[in-house]
Amino acid sequence: MEWTLEQQALATIKSPMVSQGVPLQTMIDRLAQDSRLRREFAAIYDRSIDIDGVVDAIAYYERSLVTPGSRFDLWLAGNNSAMNEQALRGYKRFKQLGCVSCHQGQNVGxxxxxxxxxxxxxxxxxPRILRVPSLRNVATTAPYFHDGSARTLDQAVKKMAASQLNVDLKPQEVVDLVAFLNTLTGNYAGQKVRAPE
Structure with a gap:
């Protein structure tokens, strides 16, 4: 089942792992205590803060996070020089290992x-079950995993292969896979996405 951003946002808000058991109305009441947020919400939605507006705002924000123009995008569009041989080996291995069965689609997950x-x-x-993250801009988003336990992309790639695929990667495979993952870094507002400083 493929969810809309609105459905995903609402499910996330309702999740006890995220909300820690706080009822939706309590969350809305807490948001409404912020006078600036109340004013801005009313200016946009012409009503008081409510769950439909919060869900819409989250989905609207998420839609703004598109980062086109990665080397991988350019390669897919036919620019054969956009990815070097190492990144191409990594992409081939990514597919051979079966990473694409979970990290698939336009957002690579x-x-x-x-x-x-x-x-x-x-x-x-x-939590035992997690949303498979998009790998777009993954080279800029360390640390990795839901608990931040992998400090580097190399560590994340090795642990992921062992945990999810029962594969112990060779050092060169890790280097190649990371080279491919680096090609997924796109542009935002006309500039290459960078890791926070």
Whole structure:
């Protein structure tokens, strides 16, 4: 089942793992205590803060996070020089290993829920089921995993292969896979996405 951004935002807000059991109305009441937020919400939605507006605002924000123009996008569009041989080897291995079965689609993930730690522990065991993250801009988003336990992309790639695929990657495979993942960094507002300083 593919969800809309609105459905995903509402499910996330309702999730006890995210909301820590706080009822939706309590969350809305807490947001409404912020006078600036109340004014801005009313200016945009012409009403008081409500769950439909909050869900719409989250989805609107998420739609603004498009980062086109990655080297991978350019390569897909026919620019054969956009990816070097190492990145191409990494992409080939990414597909051979089966990473694409979860990290698929336009965002190279982000549209499935999956168990983690299938073959070996990945990170902290809870929550057991997580949204498969998009790999867009992954080279700029360290640390990795839901608990931040992988400090580098190399560590994340090795742990992911072991945990989800029961594969111990060779050092060169890790280097190649990371080279491919680096090609997924796009542009935002006309500038290359960079890691926060």
């Amino acid at each position: 982000g549209n499935l829920l999956q168990k983690h730690g299938i073959f070996r522990p990945l990170a902290t065991p809870e």
